[in-house]
Amino acid sequence: MGKLVRVNMSEKKVVVEPLPDQCEGKGGRWLTSLMVSEEVPAGCHPLGPNNKVVFAPGILTGTNAPNSGRISVGAKSPLTGGIKESNAGTPFPQKLARMGYTALVVEGIVDDDSRWLLKLGVDGGELVPADELKWKGTYEAARMLLDNYGEKTAFMLIGPAGEAKMAMAGIAFNDTEGRPSRYAGRGGLGAVLGSKGLKAIVLDDTGAPGVDPVDKDLFKEGQKKLVDAIQSHDVTKKGGALNSFGTAVLINILNEAGGLPTKNFRSGVFEGAQKISGEAIAEAAKQRGGAGTMGHSCHPGCIIRCSNVYAREDGSEHVSCIEYESSWSLGANCCIDNLDHVAELIRICNDLGVDTIEAGVTLGVAMEAGLAEFGDGPAAIKLLGEIGARTPLGHILGQGAQFTGEAYGVTRIPTVKHQGMPAYEPRAVKGIGVTYITSPMGADHTAGYTIAPEILAVGGKQEPLSTMDKVTLSRAFQETTAFIDSTGYCLFIAFPILDIPSGFEGVVQTVNGMLGTGYTGEDVGAIGKEILQAEKDFNTRAGITAAADRPPEFMRYEKLPPHNHVYDISDEELDKFWN
Amino acid sequence: MTVVLYATLGKYHPQGKGSEPFTLRLPCGSTVEELLGKLGLDKDKAKQVFVEYASCSRDYILKDGQKAAIFPPIAGG
Numbered sequence: 001m002g003k004l005v006r007v008n009m010s011e012k013k014v015v016v017e018p019l020p021d022q023c024e025g026k027g028g029r030w031l032t033s034l035m036v037s038e039e040v041p042a043g044c045h046p047l048g049p050n051n052k053v054v055f056a057p058g059i060l061t062g063t064n065a066p067n068s069g070r071i072s073v074g075a076k077s078p079l080t081g082g083i084k085e086s087n088a089g090t091p092f093p094q095k096l097a098r099m100g101y102t103a104l105v106v107e108g109i110v111d112d113d114s115r116w117l118l119k120l121g122v123d124g125g126e127l128v129p130a131d132e133l134k135w136k137g138t139y140e141a142a143r144m145l146l147d148n149y150g151e152k153t154a155f156m157l158i159g160p161a162g163e164a165k166m167a168m169a170g171i172a173f174n175d176t177e178g179r180p181s182r183y184a185g186r187g188g189l190g191a192v193l194g195s196k197g198l199k200a201i202v203l204d205d206t207g208a209p210g211v212d213p214v215d216k217d218l219f220k221e222g223q224k225k226l227v228d229a230i231q232s233h234d235v236t237k238k239g240g241a242l243n244s245f246g247t248a249v250l251i252n253i254l255n256e257a258g259g260l261p262t263k264n265f266r267s268g269v270f271e272g273a274q275k276i277s278g279e280a281i282a283e284a285a286k287q288r289g290g291a292g293t294m295g296h297s298c299h300p301g302c303i304i305r306c307s308n309v310y311a312r313e314d315g316s317e318h319v320s321c322i323e324y325e326s327s328w329s330l331g332a333n334c335c336i337d338n339l340d341h342v343a344e345l346i347r348i349c350n351d352l353g354v355d356t357i358e359a360g361v362t363l364g365v366a367m368e369a370g371l372a373e374f375g376d377g378p379a380a381i382k383l384l385g386e387i388g389a390r391t392p393l394g395h396i397l398g399q400g401a402q403f404t405g406e407a408y409g410v411t412r413i414p415t416v417k418h419q420g421m422p423a424y425e426p427r428a429v430k431g432i433g434v435t436y437i438t439s440p441m442g443a444d445h446t447a448g449y450t451i452a453p454e455i456l457a458v459g460g461k462q463e464p465l466s467t468m469d470k471v472t473l474s475r476a477f478q479e480t481t482a483f484i485d486s487t488g489y490c491l492f493i494a495f496p497i498l499d500i501p502s503g504f505e506g507v508v509q510t511v512n513g514m515l516g517t518g519y520t521g522e523d524v525g526a527i528g529k530e531i532l533q534a535e536k537d538f539n540t541r542a543g544i545t546a547a548a549d550r551p552p553e554f555m556r557y558e559k560l561p562p563h564n565h566v567y568d569i570s571d572e573e574l575d576k577f578w579n
Numbered sequence: 580m581t582v583v584l585y586a587t588l589g590k591y592h593p594q595g596k597g598s599e600p601f602t603l604r605l606p607c608g609s610t611v612e613e614l615l616g617k618l619g620l621d622k623d624k625a626k627q628v629f630v631e632y633a634s635c636s637r638d639y640i641l642k643d644g645q646k647a648a649i650f651p652p653i654a655g656g
Binding site for chain 1: 583623633634654
């Protein structure tokens with residue numbers, strides 16, 4: 001039986017309980033969304049005493065299944081006002097799971113401006129005062145934690161933006177070398193922890209019992225099938241595009257498809273795309289040498305290795321990592337084509353503890369408002385500095401794109417449910433628009449990545465500009481994704497398993513081997529549907545209705561070059577998603 | 580016409596310049612298939628070819644002055 005840790009910030013108590021029956025056999029997003037639905041009043045203030053933050057490793061996290069080191073974090077979001085699940089790949093949940101913990105719930109709230117650190121061991125934990133970490137950037141705070149608790153310590157941290165309760169604040173976890181760089185970034189979960197006064201968690205896994213599958217043979221059979229699929233598929237194999245160029249390998253193909261949002265979603269083509277692409281990042285690593293690394297992994301057991309370390313001209317480490325979404329949001333979306341400026345913007349985001357997508361979308365809106373010129377990297381760096389300095393302007397920006405746009409009277413605000421849109425233009429790629437619009441999470445590409453068939457020709461091929469059957473396509477992707485987000489597997493396993501049936505079988509077999517269940521391929525969609533429905537129901541109780549399942553109005557009337565399309569999937573069609 | 584070879588295909592650049600665009604002369608009425616043949620790229624290597632911001636079929640007839648952007652199998656997110 002699994003264990004549940006409850007951390008009460010009002011009473012400063014840490015209690016370990018047996019996992020409730022209804023939580024058994026669940027993990028990741030399945031568990032966070034179930035627990036938030038059951039324990040958090042939907043009408044509560046996200047930063048008040050009744051919200052809770054739930055951490056849950058995936059079902060397979062802590063095992064040696066490939067690419068299974070994800071953790072889900074759930075709560076009511078201060079950005080969207082709805083339920084939120086955001087996940088990250090990091091060694092942290094692998095240790096948490098091996099220590100026997102299925103979930104960790106942070107509840108209550110501090111009644112002063114104090115900061116606290118949770119020290120968690122195999123037999124329980126304690127909250128210790130941590131005012132020495134107050135307002136520290138994540139890099140300095142991480143160094144202090146590693147100095148105090150050992151270089152191999154797994155940790156969670158929030159940055160100053162979370163402490164200031166800003167709605168773009170994320171939650172940082174350690175990477176394999178102790179950097180605070182692996183983010184559950186989306187939806188302002190860092191602000192929820194900030195409201196509770198919890199600055200950090202450190203894990204001491206001494207004496208951890210480990211994780212044992214119920215049916216080891218079945219688990220191993222599934223594991224082998226999945227490893228074979230990942231290692232043989234062209235995009236995930238060693239030396240393939242993800243491993244060699246990182247996720248930013250997508251910059252050029254989205255640009256060539258006319259779907260790379262540029263200048264705050266005014267165009268689908270960015271002239272400087274090549275300069276901020278995965279190819280440019282790999283070339284810099286080669287030319288500059290030093291710390292520059294491609295093929296970096298975010299957690300042990302990752303066999304895709306799409307992360308990177310970007311070096312300055314002198315070879316010293318600048319930041320890890322430059323992902324596609326960050327290179328786009330802080331690059332193309334702001335018309336910034338200088339990779340060193342983009343790297344610096346990412347480094348500042350990581351240090352402040354903010355979501356790079358929301359930060360970049362917010363900067364695009366701020367540029368639209370005239371707070372800086374498009375293309376001006378140093379001015380963008382200065383604007384992020386306002387967040388760090390917690391000036392009145394910094395507090396406006398820190399609340400995200402929607403809030404900033406409203407504060408400055410901007411009408412071109414690319415958000416759904418107040419969450420900034422990621423790096424794919426819905427007017428050029430219609431299916432991903434359905435995902436942005438209908439996901440209970442707000443605009444989130446990972447919720448249903450229809451880009452695979454619409455742009456990448458993975459898992460079949462769909463015409464990106466067509467509106468035909470895109471609601472059905474997005475629904476299928478969203479259901480499967482909700483299941484994958486519950487397993488602890490990295491979503492990138494979807495690329496090989498979409499094309500290689502034995503890889504999909506391997507996923508189901510590893511889950512069945514782990515739990516002793518008899519799930520079939522059909523159950524994957526059914527479980528995903530159940531998770532989505534619970535999330536949708538929470539949002540309904542929170543007052544988020546079908547009226548929020550809409551694109552931003554400007555996308556209905558502003559034609560996007562080069563295809564000159566508006567977003568033309570009708571409201572009636574969008575409403576069919578939940579029917 | 581102008582050709583760009585992205586990601587792992589950069590090594591096929593005739594002057595060894597990776598993903599830098601280069602000019603290629605093709606007979607009038609050449610198809611995408613013929614372009615790939617001239618570059619020595621088989622179907623497994625060149626997964627998609629984009630012309631005029633759209634993924635083209637192998638029998639698409641190329642026109643003078645167009646740019647062909649050629650991609651290996653890629654993904655990300």
